[in-house]
Amino acid sequence: MRPIFADTFYWVALLNPDDPDHDRVTAFDLSLQRPPLATTEEVLTEFLTYFSGRGSLFRRKAAAVSYALCRTNPDTPRSDYGPRRVDHGTDYRGLSRTV
Numbered sequence: 001m002r003p004i005f006a007d008t009f010y011w012v013a014l015l016n017p018d019d020p021d022h023d024r025v026t027a028f029d030l031s032l033q034r035p036p037l038a039t040t041e042e043v044l045t046e047f048l049t050y051f052s053g054r055g056s057l058f059r060r061k062a063a064a065v066s067y068a069l070c071r072t073n074p075d076t077p078r079s080d081y082g083p084r085r086v087d088h089g090t091d092y093r094g095l096s097r098t099v
Helices: 009-015 022-032 043-052 056-071
Strands: 037-040 097-099
Touching: 009 022, 009 043, 009 056, 037 043, 043 056
Parallel strands: none
Antiparallel strands: 037 097
16 A cells, blocks of 8 residues: 655644544544555654643653654655754654655
């Protein structure tokens, strides 16, 4: 199955139970027929920024989601976004992952 692009909207709605689309996105995410998802470093940056002002619990959860996405499928080709230092020296150069 071909991956579909998951933008910031998707990740925010998935993590935030107060988001009006949380239930719909969660149901889709848990669906057995959900295709693989692709996202980018830029999307994860927006996702982390969104939760940066929502308290330490949401910051930790968003960081954990981002870290897990960066570690999933390490053989997936990366886009040529350039070097970025995220998460204590781990280098996620031009993240473009299929998850």
